[in-house]
Amino acid sequence: MAPERHRILMVSDFFYPNFGGVENHIYYLSQCLLELGHKVVVMTHAYGNRSGVRYMTGGLKVYYVPWRPFVMQNTLPTIYGTLPIVRTILIREQISLVHGHQAFSTLCHEALMHARTMGYKVVFTDHSLYGFSDVGSIHMNKVLQFTLADVTQAICVSHTSKENTVLRSGIPPEKVYMIPNAVDTAMFMPAEERPGGNEIVIVVISRLVYRKGADLLVEVIPEVCQLYPNVRFIVGGDGPKRVRLEEMREKHSLQDRVDMLGAVPHASVRSVLITGHIFLNSSLTEAFCIAILEAASCGLLTVSTRVGGVPEVLPDDMIVLAEPDPTDMVQSIKKAISLLPGIDPQAMHERMKKLYDWHDVAKRTEIVYDRALKCPNQPLLGRLSRYLSCGSWAGKLFCLVMTIDFLLWHLLKLWQPEEDIDKVPDFVIPTGETSSAFDQELDDQSSS
Template sequence: MHPTNIAMISDFFHPNVGGVENHIYMLSSYLIRRGHKVIVITHSHPPDRVGVRWLLPCLKVYYIPFPAIASSATLPNFFTFMPYFRNIVLREHISLIHAHASLSSLGHEGILHAHLFGIRTVFTDHSLFGFADAASILTNKLLAGTLRNVDAVICVSHTGRENTVLRGELYHQVGDDPKSIMVNDNVYVIPNTLVADQFQPDPDFVEPPGQITIVVLARLAYRKGIDLLVATAPRICEAFPQVKFRIGGDGPKLIELLQMREKYRLQDRIELLGPVRPTDVRSVLTKGSIFMNTSLTESFGIAMLEAACAGLYVVSTRVGGVPEILPQDMISFANPDADDVFRAIEEAVKIVSMGRHDPLRAHARVKSFYDWGAVTERTERVYDSVLKSESRSLQERMHRTMQLGLFAGPIYTTILIVECIFFLFLEHFWPREDIDYVTQHWDDRNLTKFDSGQADYMPSVAEAQDTSRPA
């Protein structure tokens, strides 16, 4: 694939830290390493994270002055974002937009505006959503409107692909039979991954005689199944006197964990670490033998992959894309109910106690399964197919948008028409000749220390955050 100018767009990026944020950063870093130019467009973070910043190795980030309203997501702005978007993609000579996350308003709007500039679009969905509650219904309709004219969609698991296809209506009828449908051929599955060398087991760590430590690292929220943890932890401690818990994370369910620990007087058996910095994740994981995940929904589950890479045996609820992550002999599954979670922990304690799980071998296996270089190559192939495909005309986009439904179709089509008028307005009153185009780019020679011939190293987003500087 020829070097391409790519813009990653999402509400979720540094200085926040999470699965989506780390995915965008690592993918951008490896794309830069392979010769592409990559920038990131996201919203601002008070008090002073606004404007242009640089992250290692040479990733330029535009922080648009939009505040987040909830969970780091911005309010859909549509036309307010257009002037910023136009200025950035023109001055940076962007030819491909890659948006991330279903709840990212900036990602949806970037895909909506891109066709006006002849820019091709790719969308990656990182999460699973339902179909029944009001929030999911609204989010799914917004997603369907955005993906109606996107050039390609990437999902992080096969389960996530099924979920996204249904939510985004990424299928078409075959023949005259309305029940005969087929998934669009522009939907791909590319799993998440990690840098295995950053999660090496601690060869010097040995559990105290007769003790087994269960590690939990998650956001303490309902979706992560913390209610299951609260219900099963006392039973586990009672049944297995040798078991201790180390729980890291923060969230609304922290109070319930504190109350549970106080009620059953388990202060010496359950250690609550609070928020854990990304740079400290490995040190927390390598001080345990079993990793416990009780999520109620999970598209991929990068935390479990990190734990397995660090040498822990994994216990998880069988939800979403979790069964696709690890081989059967490295994980014990449970249904999302307290009795079955207890059974799975009992199985894991027996496996670890009998020495049937080798941390170093587990790390080597995960390292052979997952690699950012392979993920980047697969993503490049998606980009290449998109850039070589024929783009849709405005008339075809309007026709496809009208098919969204009796109410959503006309609404989205109206937005599409008004967007075109606003674009012409900007073209007239802010001519392209007045834009300050980028003419000098980062010197690739500054990446020599990242070349495989000298050092096979790529910083994590946690390491890069300390080097962020205004442009």
């Protein structure tokens, strides 16, 4: 008996042309699910002039809805403003399951809320770790509690992330699955020859923000350069902390030993990584860190702070862990330099191919979808009882929000009946079909 073909809507504010861990996760997971025979559609907000419907590799269809980012690539919260367009996409594409990504994404929270109101099964993937004490985390955790109160299944990218999400949201642990990120090892091949000479190059590729430990780099880099005259740093990335790094470089006269590349396009990351011997990650919080996988796939030994889910990412002989403290990080870099002679980049790459594979991630996610679709739907009153348990005041507010959403959905059904919404015909890419023929089919559908 052939497995059931799922019809999945991926939703997040974070997607191409923006680059990052969430964006890569959605793209690669979608491509592998398409290869498994499922239908995948992505919904995100407009990026610049990129608005409307676009097609990507493999026939991946993307709805760039006409909402503009408000702050940090997030759309302005509207609560009910996205209901008409979410409903239309769900009906047009005949979606069976909605998969939202990232707790920071406003579009994700709203789409999951509307999907549950309409009786769709929903899955949520959390890609980050949050605290419990600062004002921002307290508000974010309450929003997450609201969204996950009625989510069908949830996925986290590490065991640490799973514990964090369960504690923050109160979701039953049995509804949360751990499925790690992966890396496209074909894109991140080691150099044919390791960078020669006596010089040791340490590569940093990261957003230069507080959360990524840019302030730690300001203290660590000068000390390492003083200890090792043959060490050079390459820093790729941009952000508000870049000014501090440039001031450090000027203060210690390290212009010839610290290269500041600025923002590095994802297509150019490999070309930067293969010029180095050690990859340095100084994050203060991290659920998983795909950058570590990319560096290891290119044959670099990793030095990283021991935070979040990072200790789960690589075997002990491929990473040197340090506390998020400048002194301990310098000691870990010294240890990594002593281990370099025993590192074989090609062997490390082959191990990464066995450890992490997007096709394996897709198959494990497919199992979560299967289980989600088997979960029974509850009537509105049963669902409201879950929201009521979210707090004495918050619970009542959540119930009010969902009741209004339910009423608006029924009004929308009267104003625009489902039968008045055209269904999009499916197409299947025949095996061996040329790309030009496939592109022509896409052009024909776009014009119609």
